[in-house]
Amino acid sequence: MKTKLFILAAMSCTMVAFSQKNELKSAEKAIKSGSAAEAKAAIESASALIGSADEKTQGQFYFLKGETYAMLAKKGDASAFNTAIEAYNKVISLESASGKAKYTAESKQKLSGMTADLVNAAVEDNNNNKYKEAANKLYLGYKLSPSDTVYLYYAASSAVNGGEYEQALGYYNELKDLGYDGSEVKYTAVNVATGETEEMNKTQRDLMVKSKTYKDPKEEKSPSKSTEIVKNIALIYTQLGQDDKALEAYKDARANDPKDVNLILNEANLYFKLGDKDKFKSLMAEATALQPDNADLFYNIGVVSMEQGNIEDARNAYNRAIEINPGYVNAQLNLSTTYVNEGNGLIDAMNSLGNSRADIAKYDQLKKQKDDFFKKGADILEQALKLNPDNQGILEQLKNIYGALGDNENFMRLKKLIGE
Template identity: 40%
Template sequence: MKSKYVTLVSALLISVATFAQKDQIKAAEKALKGGNTQEAITILQGAESLISNAPDAEKAQYYFIKGNAYLDLANKKMEEGKNLSLAAKSYQDLLAAEKASGKSKYSTQATASIIEIKGKLINSAIADTKADKTIEGAGKLYDAYMLDKKDTINLYYAASTYVNGKDYITALKLYEELKTLNYSGKGTSYLATSKLTGQEDLYNTAKERDLAIKLGTHEKPKTEVIPSKRGEIYKNIALILVDQGKKDEAKKAISDARKANPEDVSLTLAEANLYLETKDFETYKKLVAEVLEKSPNDVNLIFNLGVLSANAKNAVEAEKYYKRVMEIDPNYVNAYINLAALKLEDEKVIIDEMNKLGNSEKDMKRYAVLKTKRENLFKSTIPYLQKAHELDPTNIDVAKTLLNVYSALEMPEYKALKVKVKEMEAATKK
């Protein structure tokens, strides 16, 4: 009799606990509907220790209310990033509970909320990076990826943002995950300009884009090839490893990547960059030659070779690559900008020498020679700066650089460009 009595008491305790958690869930739901979100969360936290033993249907209801409560706080901008993540976790627990039960009372709403949260996380991450809260933004991008692992672009953006925030340890972890997934990012963008906003909108397919054109809401359809990001991913893995003093691991990482993706030229370029960083110039030159052999007219690759050469302080090679880009694509604006910048780097050497000169006859003669040399340097940049300004008239840095050149040479074009630069500056302050 005694053992039966104990069993009966245990059953009674479980029953009482079940009723208690049901009451708590109902109380939390009522508080949430009444606008008392924080109260609802407090009530749910009180039931948390009991929920693991609850039936799946009750678990689903618990997680649904919990997700709604945290999402409500996030929508009110109260610790937005943290509460968005907590809401997403609750909805994911809900989906797991309903999958286990074979019922889907809340799953449709939860899935819609997860999509909403994903968008909010991405927008919040963009706002964070603009506000110099880079690490917070990177974390939100990673949370967005965790909500939808099929959308691997968010994992790539999270890794890149961690690099920008100088959290190389976390960035390396995410890049390794991208490497495991063999992520490429290669694809096609389908764009069209909205007649209402004047901005370019992105479409998933050409069919969707063409329908918007047909309906008359958009114009100027454009299709852009998105190049593989493997080169950048492996380059960053290698550079982080080099920064950690693991040069051999870095070289192996790039080498393995190339073996796995022999047709991906961007990986050869990344390997060239690695050997440039480690000052192995002979291997660098060999790899550059290999890149050019595979893609002799790929302007993006040739431009990148120009950048690599400029970083290696090989101005002659860099100029050759930039001019080759201009030959292939006369509208490749960055080639003009970089070549002008490359030439202007020599001005500092001239100015430093001019500043060291005295007032002797010999020094004055040398000063005149250097002054002419500086003027000729400026003149050599004008065609490239003018072309860059023509191709990208909204680029204020190009306009200001050209303005400074006109001023130094006392050219009549200075006045008109000065007015335009002031207008551009005023527009950026609005």
């Protein structure tokens, strides 16, 4: 009886092995025919007992599994990339341990090709505004090919574009720890026949110049991306409300590029948020000392000051921007708005007054103040209109001010200029 049981068990094992081999043959056939669904079904059917299979069969199974999920990934199943990568790596691990490398070389080749597939899929995702998906794929591409650190850089950029700030922060910190520079050298020469400047690799460029079909060889190194990386780390910490980490990151960023004015402005804004107005003012002074004739800088200072409620500082900054660039429309509009807003701020007080003689007198006083603010705002835009007579933003805002003042003559003049 014991012998019979032993024979039955042996027969059972043989049948299981035979079934697995049939499933693997089915998977292989489906892969060759391009039927990913059939291959997946066969692989799933064979997977239940693969742990008990011999090393050769396991190697074949995981290779075919990698092939199947790589095909699914190419057909648009983004989740299949990870499974394919894990399967190919399993092949390499198994065969390394056994010393039999039947599928190892091809698995490594497939993994290398999958990097290109991931990058191409990520480009398509970015084009379709699927930024998180693009970031995930680019990061996988980087993990498959760690020497191509640029994939990690683009993964961070995609994450930022998708508003995935914590994900981007992780990537940027990894880039920083790696000391990623990202600068490249571009090699160019002028095509003698066409006169066009063309870019090529150094070896080809040198050969073309030597053949005298090209001339004027040049090399241009693109700026390092290290400053951008530390800057983005600081900005993301600010975005996430992690102020202490943001301040530390700004120190790193400023050490990397102490003359980056936008960086100074962002750091200044954070200090203002934290209530350190003295530090805010010193940083603003530092920025203007670096670029005393930068109209955009003074405009940005005006915007920051306006947002923080520092109206006089905002006006001084806008006036300086206009002094540098008399046709700076946005500075003129914002400067006008500071006066309109101050006038509007008196309306609640006016409406709260009663009908007593004192209240009526107070009302008249506040109304005059309000109208004076509105007129200052109008005067600024009338001056702006001389340099930009067709600017719709100026015309609309000026019309609204005259409407609020009850100045019907000027109101109708502006309506006519607008074409209403």
